[in-house]
Amino acid sequence: xxxxxxxxxxxxxxxxxxxxxxxxxxxxxxxxxxxxxxxxxxxxxxxxxxxxxxxxxxxxxxxxxxxxxxxxxxxxxxxxxxxxxxxxxxxxxxxxxxxxxxxxxxxxxxxxxxxxxxxxxxxxxxxxxxxxxxxxxxxxxxxxxxxxxxxxxxxxxxxxxxxxxxxxxxxxxxxxxxxxxxxxxxxxxxxxxxxxxxxxxxxxxxxxxxxxxxxxxxxxxxxxxxxxxxxxxxxxxxxxxxxxxxxxxxxxxxxxxxxxxxxxxxxxxxxxxxxxxxxxxxxxxxxxxxxxxxxxxxxxxxxxxxxxxxxxxxxxxxxxxxxxxxxxxxxxxxxxxxxxxxxxxxxxxxxxxxxxxxxxxxxxxxxxxxxxxxxxxxxxxxxxxxxxxxxxxxxxxxxxxxxxxxxxxxxxxxxxxxxxxxxxxxxxxxxxxxxxxxxxxxxxxxxxxxxxxxxxxxxxxxxxxxxxxxxxxxxxxxxxxxxxxxxxxxxxxxxxxxxxxxxxxxxxxxxxxxxxxxxxxxxxxxxxxxxxxxxxxxxxxxxxxxxxxxxxxxxxxxxxxxx
Numbered sequence: 001x002x003x004x005x006x007x008x009x010x011x012x013x014x015x016x017x018x019x020x021x022x023x024x025x026x027x028x029x030x031x032x033x034x035x036x037x038x039x040x041x042x043x044x045x046x047x048x049x050x051x052x053x054x055x056x057x058x059x060x061x062x063x064x065x066x067x068x069x070x071x072x073x074x075x076x077x078x079x080x081x082x083x084x085x086x087x088x089x090x091x092x093x094x095x096x097x098x099x100x101x102x103x104x105x106x107x108x109x110x111x112x113x114x115x116x117x118x119x120x121x122x123x124x125x126x127x128x129x130x131x132x133x134x135x136x137x138x139x140x141x142x143x144x145x146x147x148x149x150x151x152x153x154x155x156x157x158x159x160x161x162x163x164x165x166x167x168x169x170x171x172x173x174x175x176x177x178x179x180x181x182x183x184x185x186x187x188x189x190x191x192x193x194x195x196x197x198x199x200x201x202x203x204x205x206x207x208x209x210x211x212x213x214x215x216x217x218x219x220x221x222x223x224x225x226x227x228x229x230x231x232x233x234x235x236x237x238x239x240x241x242x243x244x245x246x247x248x249x250x251x252x253x254x255x256x257x258x259x260x261x262x263x264x265x266x267x268x269x270x271x272x273x274x275x276x277x278x279x280x281x282x283x284x285x286x287x288x289x290x291x292x293x294x295x296x297x298x299x300x301x302x303x304x305x306x307x308x309x310x311x312x313x314x315x316x317x318x319x320x321x322x323x324x325x326x327x328x329x330x331x332x333x334x335x336x337x338x339x340x341x342x343x344x345x346x347x348x349x350x351x352x353x354x355x356x357x358x359x360x361x362x363x364x365x366x367x368x369x370x371x372x373x374x375x376x377x378x379x380x381x382x383x384x385x386x387x388x389x390x391x392x393x394x395x396x397x398x399x400x401x402x403x404x405x406x407x408x409x410x411x412x413x414x415x416x417x418x419x420x421x422x423x424x425x426x427x428x429x430x431x432x433x434x435x436x437x438x439x440x441x442x443x444x445x446x447x448x449x450x451x452x453x454x455x456x457x458x459x460x461x462x463x464x465x466x467x468x469x470x471x472x473x474x475x476x477x478x479x480x481x482x483x484x485x486x487x488x489x490x491x492x493x494x495x496x497x498x499x500x501x502x503x504x505x506x507x508x509x510x511x512x513x514x515x516x517x518x519x520x521x522x523x524x525x526x527x528x529x530x531x532x533x534x535x536x537x538x539x540x541x542x543x544x545x546x547x548x549x550x551x552x553x554x555x556x557x558x559x560x561x562x563x
Contacts, residue, residue, distance in 0.1 A: 003029055155180055155473030156207065157193040163469025165219045166458035170227050173460045175200050175208060176467060178475055181216035181235055183263070196220060196232070198244065199475070210248045213240050218263045225275035229292070233264025239280055241292045254295045260284050266321020271328060279323075281333055285315025287343070301350075304333060304341060308351035316341070322378070324370040330355075332378060334365030340380055342391060356394045360387055367412045373419035373492060377499055381412035386424050386434070390503050393510070399502040400436060402443075410455050417463035417485055419495040425454035431468060433484055437495055444484065449476055 005028075007018075155161050161180040169175040177198045182189075196217045197207035211217070215234035223229040232240045232250075237260030240253040260282035270277040270289075277299075279289040289300035304315045320334030333341040338361035347353040361382035371377040376391045380398075384405045387398035407428040415421035420437035421444075429450040432443040449468050456469035463485040466478045 156197070157191075157195070159189050159192045160472045161192065161216070162455055162471050163473050163475050164217075164455055165221075166456050166467045166469050166475065167220050167222050167230075168458060168460055168467070170222055170224045173201075173462075173465070176458075176475070177211075177220045177222060177230060178469065179217040179220035179232065180473055181218050181263075183218070192216075195248075198230075201477075209244055211242055211250075212248050213250060214238065214253065218265055219267050221267055221269060223269050223275060225269070225271070229275075231267050231269060231278055231292075233267040233280055233282075235263045237261055237264060237282060237284070239264065239267065239278075239288075239290055239295065241295075252292065252295045254290065254298075258297050260286060260288065262317065265319050266333075268321060268323040268331075270323070271325045279321075279331075281318035281321040283317030283319060283336060285312055285317055287318065287321075287333065300345075302343065302353055303350065304335065304354070305351075306339065306341065306354060306357055308354060310350050319364045320366060320368045320380075322369045324372075324375050326375045327370070332368045332370065334368040334380060334382070336364045338363055338365060338382060340365060340368055340378075340389070356391065358389055358398075360389075360397050361385070363408075366410050369413055371414055371419060372416050374496065374499060379412055379414060379422055381409045381424060384409060386412050386422070388436070388499075390499065392503055393506055397506065399499065399506045400440065402434065403441060408453075410453060411457045413457050413459055415463045415485065416459055416461055418487055419492050420498070421463075421484060423457050423459065423466060425457050425468065427453040429454055429470070431457075431466075431478070433480070435484065437491065437498060447478070449478070450474060 155163075161182045163178050164181045164183065165179040167177045169177070175198055177196070179196045180193075181196075182192065194213055194216050196211045196213070198209040198211065200208040211220075211230070211232070213232060213234055215236040215238060217232045217240075218235055219233040221231045223231065228244045230242045230244060232242070234240060234253075236256065238254050238256060239259065240250045242248070243251050260280065261284040262282045264280050264282045266281040268279060269275075270279065274291075274293075276292045277289070278292065279287060279300075281287045285304050287302040287304065288298040290298055303310050303312055304318060305311050306316060307314055316335040316337050316339060318333045319336050320332075322332040322334075324330075329346045330342065330344055333343060335341065338359065340358040340361075341354055342356040342358070343353050344355045345353060347355070358380075361380065363383035365380050365382040367379075367381040369379050371379070378389055378391075380387050380389065384407075386402045386409055388400040389398050393399070402424070405426060407426045407430070409424050409426055411425040413423055415423070418435070421433065421435045424432045424434065424443075426432065429448060429452055431447045431449050431454060433445040433447075435444045438444065450470045450472075452471040452474070454468050454470055456467075458467045459465070460467075464480055466480060468476045468478065470476075
């Protein structure tokens, strides 16, 4: 029978020191012996019992050499005493004897230690005690896992909103900025707040700073050059920025008449000298460049018209935006129509800025992001799949893709420390971690984070902590296992080889497809008389259909009288 004492305290008192008191012993349980159970026991005879009368001593050993120095007094000096010392003067002779003893002890100690140091140096030159002898052996591969280490409380307001975007503080990720907004069509619930929050990871139960925009924020980004500047894109199309040192009120915002006409789904800082330039994309079909020192009007504008007629009515709505500092003149735009547009800002004319178009998704592209190790390779998330593309193949489909899932995929991002690992968020609240270097058909790890859809993902720079935002405004912080956030030997080389192999395969398939189309066109030109008019084919099929129906009716009519 196990006897235990449970110590219970309130959740609000966690972390407080325990105040136990000293009191006399008391009997908590008294079980008297039952003679009737004696027959169930087997007596043991003889019984061996060991005891120790003396105290148990701890034994300590050390493997070292001991330097022993013997001190001997100087009774005489060869050649007699120095001339300035009278041997009969006991005070002078004792002082001189002490000086000689000290010099003798010091000389012998240095000689002894010198030989020991020389021996150690000679030994270290023979055997490198810091050498890794088993460097080639791979560590035992652990099972991939993830666990929830912290949950930032729900949207502090009574009316729950979605956590639409997450951004980590550039200074050691000590804080996280979360944009809260309701993206439901015509959501007119009462008492809906416009505020977004910056949370301190050490104090997850109350926001460190409350951002108060004029309209709910859809996106929120820290400035990597100036950590105190935060850029926000609003639901009404405005661009706002804050200086966190001066409180939660915005420093400046763009005028409504010169801003976007639809919600701003993407806003990125540019690596300029001043650190004040940024650009934004919206579903109104425009990409606008801004300088926070002068937000009265955009400094540049691009209309996402893939017909290159520069007409806003033909523009595609931007639902995702990505910019990589390694490619300062290029950026990617994911659209509502499932198309990904690669743009070049340095082009001379606006139509030329739309460099390439990638088509493959059946629905809106919710996320597009470049690989941090291979900038020409990028990931897109939309409809039911996540796809990997390369800019080396302009007019082809994706080189790799995940399987089609039953729930929608709503966001995705690359791992900042492993080139072949990326994360996807699904509408059933599941987080999938893919490692295409090892598994391409199934995710390496699937974790049920919430019962609500996951709308936003963002990984820390070390790849160990991943933030997930849900539809009800809950932000969960997940700690990834070391196997999914530690780069292995030659992993970057193997990933590059994999991407190049898949690109070559896709290029071969693309060339074969073009050859087949050319052969079909040549056959069509060689035999134009064999081509049938589509209308004639339709009429012939129509007559055959009705003739079959009439024959079936006659057959049934002949069978009825016999019955």
